[in-house]
Amino acid sequence: MSTAALTAHDDSPDHRASQRTAVFGMTIFLASEAMLFAGLIAGYIVLRLSSPAWPPSPDLPKLPVLLTGINTVFLIASSFAFHAAEVAVKKGKSGVAWLLVTVLLGSLFVGVQAYEWYHMHHEGLWFNQGGAYGATFFVLTGFHGLHVIIGVLMIAWALIRQLGGAYTAQSHTYLILAGMYWHFVDVVWLFLYSVLYLV
Amino acid sequence: MSTSATTFIPESGQAAAVEHGHDEQKQSFFSKYIWSLDHKMIGLQYLWTSFFFLLLGGLLAMGIRFQLAYPGMPVPLIGALLPSTIAIDGVILPGGYNMLFTMHATVMVFLVVMPLLIGGFGNYLIPLKIGAGDMAFPTLNAMSYWLYVLSGVIILASFFVDGGAAQSGWTAYAPLSSTPAYMNNTQMGQSLWCVGLFVNGLSSIAGATNYITTITNMRAPGMTMFRLPLSVWSLYLTAWLLILAVPVLSAAAAMLFADLNLGTTFFAAQGGQPLLWQHLFWFFGHPEVYIMILPAMGLVSEILPVFARKPIFGYKAMVWAMVAIGFLGFIVWGHHMFVSGMNLTLGAAFSVSTMIIAVPSAIKTFNWMGTVWRGSIEFTTPMLFALAFVSMFVIGGLSGIFMASTPVDLFVHNSYFIVAHIHYVLFGGSLFGAFAAIYFWYPKMFGRMMNETLGKIHFFATFIFFNLTFFPMHNLGLGGMMRRIADPTVYEHLRALQPINVFVTWAAFGMGLATFIFLWNFIWSLRHGKVAGKNPWKATTLEWTVPSPPGHGNFETTPTVYNGPYEYSVPGMAKDFLPQNERAPEGARLEVH
Numbered sequence: 001m002s003t004a005a006l007t008a009h010d011d012s013p014d015h016r017a018s019q020r021t022a023v024f025g026m027t028i029f030l031a032s033e034a035m036l037f038a039g040l041i042a043g044y045i046v047l048r049l050s051s052p053a054w055p056p057s058p059d060l061p062k063l064p065v066l067l068t069g070i071n072t073v074f075l076i077a078s079s080f081a082f083h084a085a086e087v088a089v090k091k092g093k094s095g096v097a098w099l100l101v102t103v104l105l106g107s108l109f110v111g112v113q114a115y116e117w118y119h120m121h122h123e124g125l126w127f128n129q130g131g132a133y134g135a136t137f138f139v140l141t142g143f144h145g146l147h148v149i150i151g152v153l154m155i156a157w158a159l160i161r162q163l164g165g166a167y168t169a170q171s172h173t174y175l176i177l178a179g180m181y182w183h184f185v186d187v188v189w190l191f192l193y194s195v196l197y198l199v
Numbered sequence: 200m201s202t203s204a205t206t207f208i209p210e211s212g213q214a215a216a217v218e219h220g221h222d223e224q225k226q227s228f229f230s231k232y233i234w235s236l237d238h239k240m241i242g243l244q245y246l247w248t249s250f251f252f253l254l255l256g257g258l259l260a261m262g263i264r265f266q267l268a269y270p271g272m273p274v275p276l277i278g279a280l281l282p283s284t285i286a287i288d289g290v291i292l293p294g295g296y297n298m299l300f301t302m303h304a305t306v307m308v309f310l311v312v313m314p315l316l317i318g319g320f321g322n323y324l325i326p327l328k329i330g331a332g333d334m335a336f337p338t339l340n341a342m343s344y345w346l347y348v349l350s351g352v353i354i355l356a357s358f359f360v361d362g363g364a365a366q367s368g369w370t371a372y373a374p375l376s377s378t379p380a381y382m383n384n385t386q387m388g389q390s391l392w393c394v395g396l397f398v399n400g401l402s403s404i405a406g407a408t409n410y411i412t413t414i415t416n417m418r419a420p421g422m423t424m425f426r427l428p429l430s431v432w433s434l435y436l437t438a439w440l441l442i443l444a445v446p447v448l449s450a451a452a453a454m455l456f457a458d459l460n461l462g463t464t465f466f467a468a469q470g471g472q473p474l475l476w477q478h479l480f481w482f483f484g485h486p487e488v489y490i491m492i493l494p495a496m497g498l499v500s501e502i503l504p505v506f507a508r509k510p511i512f513g514y515k516a517m518v519w520a521m522v523a524i525g526f527l528g529f530i531v532w533g534h535h536m537f538v539s540g541m542n543l544t545l546g547a548a549f550s551v552s553t554m555i556i557a558v559p560s561a562i563k564t565f566n567w568m569g570t571v572w573r574g575s576i577e578f579t580t581p582m583l584f585a586l587a588f589v590s591m592f593v594i595g596g597l598s599g600i601f602m603a604s605t606p607v608d609l610f611v612h613n614s615y616f617i618v619a620h621i622h623y624v625l626f627g628g629s630l631f632g633a634f635a636a637i638y639f640w641y642p643k644m645f646g647r648m649m650n651e652t653l654g655k656i657h658f659f660a661t662f663i664f665f666n667l668t669f670f671p672m673h674n675l676g677l678g679g680m681m682r683r684i685a686d687p688t689v690y691e692h693l694r695a696l697q698p699i700n701v702f703v704t705w706a707a708f709g710m711g712l713a714t715f716i717f718l719w720n721f722i723w724s725l726r727h728g729k730v731a732g733k734n735p736w737k738a739t740t741l742e743w744t745v746p747s748p749p750g751h752g753n754f755e756t757t758p759t760v761y762n763g764p765y766e767y768s769v770p771g772m773a774k775d776f777l778p779q780n781e782r783a784p785e786g787a788r789l790e791v792h
């Protein structure tokens with residue numbers, strides 16, 4: 001694939017082929033990301049099942065199911081917002097507003113998670129407090145939070161570029177890739193929320 | 200970006216450059232040698248860097264062998280240069296010995312074999328062999344190389360930090376590896392080990408993403424999946440193993456890092472699960488050994504037909520065997536944990552799955568033998584190494600079957616029998632395969648042949664010293680010698696074996712010296728080797744249809760592929776080989792259509 005094609009702003013077969021290639025590559029990359037989280041979650045499951053009680057000791061705080069549930073809704077909503085942005089761009093509109101909504105909802109999610117970290121720390125749970133319970137909670141949500149932050153930055157970058165009208169209905173590969181990443185991070189969260197908070 | 204991957208620039212192709220109005224001819228030193236986006240240059244960068252680490256890893260091995268033969272004696276020549284964490288007045292400390300074997304294996308696995316076979320040959324050969332101008336994502340490709348370099352620097356740096364390098368073996372078993380108190384609270388070395396492997400993993404994932412995308416989407420017209428050379432198949436499957444296995448190691452390394460530095464207790468005996476580390480590590484670790492052998496299998500499958508002048512025996516069986524190996528590789532990891540306290544029924548299951556994996560391995564071996572059977576064999580250096588690969592892999596595979604059986608493994612686990620096994624498969628296997636490939640593709644990479652006489656001396660010296668070094672280790676292991684002990688002479692039951700240790704050490708020195716013949720040949724031939732021309736071995740695959748070395752963009756026009764990759768001695772043809780991009784003449788009876 002020629003690199004020239006990657007920057008072509010048109011509907012040429014070359015451009016469509018390079019877009020397909022990029023989407024394919026992103027899919028492979030996300031498969032490896034899925035394995036990263038699978039490794040972390042598998043570790044969590046092993047630790048949890050081999051612990052006589054969970055939380056290991058009754059004095060340890062419970063995770064805030066409701067607050068995080070609301071936060072989960074924010075994250076899912078952000079996925080829909082991003083989708084709306086993509087649809088808008090495909091129709092030849094700018095989609096800037098929807099991108100902004102996505103960034104805001106994503107940031108809100110990070111903010112609430114940060115508050116939750118702070119709160120749990122205050123309650124006596126930390127990386128090194130609460131045994132495997134604390135360790136898994138902070139490392140797993142930490143890894144995911146890092147992914148969300150990267151996603152927010154990617155979409156913020158798309159937003160800035162789109163203010164200058166970088167993406168057209170025919171040519172918006174970056175948006176497609178960022179979207180794949182964002183939806184992926186979202187789906188991972190549903191798994192994490194289920195195993196860490198709900199079950 | 201100044202380069203356009205589809206533009207073909209022959210080496211002295213001023214005309215082409217002018218025609219396309221590009222400036223490749225005046226590429227700056229930086230964009231040509233440092234941040235190159237050309238898959239061939241990136242492949243060569245991988246090659247050179249892994250040579251450097253091969254020398255380093257070899258030197259560490261010499262240190263290990265010296266200590267085992269002459270414990271307590273000062274290391275001659277370089278002893279005084281060793282950091283004080285490893286040796287004092289040249290005498291290797293027990294902890295320093297731990298660093299030597301830990302870092303020897305870490306370097307060899309992650310900084311030599313993987314980058315050499317996958318990074319080096321993968322990058323160089325994939326686009327050429329499938330008829331593409333470059334990789335799908337050239338920038339990602341360059342990034343993958345520099346992440347590899349970064350991981351090497353991080354791992355190297357760990358020798359010089361407080362407390363020295365990691366000491367818990369390349370398998371880093373917890374809680375030994377995860378408890379700062381066991382390291383006098385100098386956990387920097389082990390932490391850098393985690394970071395280094397994490398970065399190395401990013402490099403592997405970037406490379407693998409590129410390979411899979413390239414092979415899936417950029418094959419030349421006519422290059423169907425079942426016309427792919429087996430080396431490309433092997434790299435394709437290896438890339439999938441990397442995508443699925445490496446991230447699990449990354450996750451485990453991150454947890455280990457957290458245990459060491461954030462006070463988490465993932466792998467702690469109290470409040471955690473030391474065995475969890477073993478499961479995560481070997482879930483990665485077993486596919487990893489196939490990651491290291493599959494590319495070598497693929498490269499060798501390419502070399503045997505050329506010098507036997509016969510098609511590969513059972514092409515499709517070779518492909519499906521690799522698919523089976525790749526798949527089964529994910530369900531056998533427990534064979535490393537028979538003595539870790541495993542449910543006996545589960546152990547039996549892992550035993551059986553491991554023995555099943557020997558079936559596709561054996562299919563490959565028989566097919567290699569079928570390939571050379573009654574061929575008109577030409578014993579060139581690459582062919583010698585390829586044949587040695589097959590025979591050494593058989594020995595290593597067979598010792599693998601011994602160990603796959605739980606009752607036997609209870610006895611040999613953690614002994615030198617294991618060390619013999621890993622070196623038969625990894626040195627006799629992967630590295631011999633790499634040597635075969637270097638001698639074979641050198642003419643394509645540099646336009647000149649390596650010297651055959653020096654090559655043969657290198658081969659026979661390496662082959663003989665290799666066997667003298669590693670075969671006796673089976674005996675040492677069965678005689679009860681444990682791996683990872685700094686001084687065998689302190690054990691009553693090992694005293695009688697000490698002469699074997701001394702013998703092995705001298706054989707290892709011989710093998711180390713033989714490597715310099717190779718390096719000399721490699722460097723000397725760059726200038727003085729016989730000019731190779733396009734196709735010195737009369738081979739069929741696409742890389743041999745373009746100049747040596749190929750120009751930027753590889754192919755002047757995208758080739759069209761008409762045949763399978765192994766049409767040698769085709770009945771009904773005057774020429775004894777049929778390149779993949781040539782139509783078969785009337786009356787030729789092809790192997791595959």
Ligand code: HEM
Nearest residue numbers: 488491492534535557560596599600602603612621624625
């Ligand atoms: C027929 C094929 C094979 C079988 C049945 C087999 C079986 C085994 C078994 C059962 C062990 C564990 C022994 C123990 O620790 O007690 C082992 C260890 C090992 N094998 Fe293999 N193996 C095979 C091929 C390979 C190949 C192709 C490679 C690499 C290229 C390889 C590399 C290793 C390494 C590095 C270890 C040692 C890991 C360690 O503890 O440091 N094996 N093998």
Ligand SMILES: [Cu+2]
Nearest residue numbers: 485488534535
């Ligand atoms: Cu294994």
